[in-house]
Amino acid sequence: MAITKVGMCGLGQMGSGIAEVVAKAGVTVIGYDVEDQFVQKGLGRINKSLSKAVEKGKLDESTKGEVLGRITGTTNLNDLADCDLIIEAIVENLEPKIELYKKLDGIVKKEAIFASNTSSLSIIEMGATTNRPDQFCGLHFFNPVPVMKLVEVIKTVATSDATFETARQFGEKVGKVVVSCADSPGFVVNRLLVPYLLDAIRALEAGVATKEDIDNGMKLGCGHPMGPLELTDFIGLDTIYYIGEILFAEFKQHHYASPPLLKSMVKAGYLGRKAGRGFYDYSK
Numbered sequence: 453m454a455i456t457k458v459g460m461c462g463l464g465q466m467g468s469g470i471a472e473v474v475a476k477a478g479v480t481v482i483g484y485d486v487e488d489q490f491v492q493k494g495l496g497r498i499n500k501s502l503s504k505a506v507e508k509g510k511l512d513e514s515t516k517g518e519v520l521g522r523i524t525g526t527t528n529l530n531d532l533a534d535c536d537l538i539i540e541a542i543v544e545n546l547e548p549k550i551e552l553y554k555k556l557d558g559i560v561k562k563e564a565i566f567a568s569n570t571s572s573l574s575i576i577e578m579g580a581t582t583n584r585p586d587q588f589c590g591l592h593f594f595n596p597v598p599v600m601k602l603v604e605v606i607k608t609v610a611t612s613d614a615t616f617e618t619a620r621q622f623g624e625k626v627g628k629v630v631v632s633c634a635d636s637p638g639f640v641v642n643r644l645l646v647p648y649l650l651d652a653i654r655a656l657e658a659g660v661a662t663k664e665d666i667d668n669g670m671k672l673g674c675g676h677p678m679g680p681l682e683l684t685d686f687i688g689l690d691t692i693y694y695i696g697e698i699l700f701a702e703f704k705q706h707h708y709a710s711p712p713l714l715k716s717m718v719k720a721g722y723l724g725r726k727a728g729r730g731f732y733d734y735s736k
């Protein structure tokens with residue numbers, strides 16, 4: 453099936469990045485979020501990211517205009533009815549995701565494919581609540597989406613070969629390298645990455661080193677572009693907390709459990725860059 457119109461649910465960090473790369477690939481996007489202020493924030497983030505690309509000489513001003521012209525925003529789910537593909541990137545929590553999919557299932561045309569950008573939740577658990585589990589898969593992009601080259605395409609036991617193939621081709625169309633994964637918590641990347649980030653927080657909690665020294669250790673000692681605490685701030689402490697909880701519930705292994713410090717910081721609203729404060733201060 454040709455994907456000519458994408459409905460992007462959730463215009464946060466990930467949703468706005470995905471909308472940007474989809475529109476850059478020549479596909480029309482309609483972005484949905486719960487409140488207009490979030491829609492406007494998402495559209496603003498896309499505008500800023502494209503302007504940066506223009507400044508760097510990676511994009512010309514007229515192409516930027518064309519890309520922006522392919523993206524609209526809405527708070528009305530009914531506006532997504534004629535989309536060929538729905539990509540969902542709302543909060544990493546099963547209940548609101550399922551609630552949204554049930555609504556979408558009754559609104560969006562029957563042939564459309566649904567894809568979740570979840571980092572760790574079971575794709576089939578969401579797909580099975582719709583009448584189209586065969587047209588349901590995972591499309592897991594990485595942050596920041598316009599920069600990161602990878603997308604994990606996740607096939608559940610119910611995903612049809614045709615759906616998987618359409619999703620795989622779509623991932624390539626938007627300029628990504630596709631890794632195919634089974635519907636196992638954390639897929640490939642987060643299954644390996646998240647325990648590492650949680651261990652870095654545990655090291656900080658245990659007083660092994662300062663946050664700067666932990667980050668410098670991994671940057672300079674292992675050649676990582678960002679230290680684990682910087683990366684956790686970048687991804688969002690709430691997102692890492694939720695992923696940790698989900699992986700722990702599945703695998704029951706200590707290294708997937710969220711440390712108390714992470715939980716306290718999430719409760720305090722120190723969610724990382726997006727909140728202006730996480731392990732580091734971004735208020736300025």
Ligand code: NAD
Pocket residue numbers: 461462463464465466467484485486487490540541542543544545548552569570571572592593594595686687688691726
């Ligand atoms: P975010 O907090 O930046 O954005 C979430 C957006 O969803 C917000 O704009 C919020 O208003 C909106 N939202 C919440 N409930 C909604 C609903 N019921 N309907 C519509 N919109 C709703 O979060 P994010 O970092 O963009 O993460 C979103 C998803 O992407 C999560 O599933 C997360 O696990 C996944 N993900 C995140 C990263 C990352 O690095 N942050 C990477 C890959 C995947």
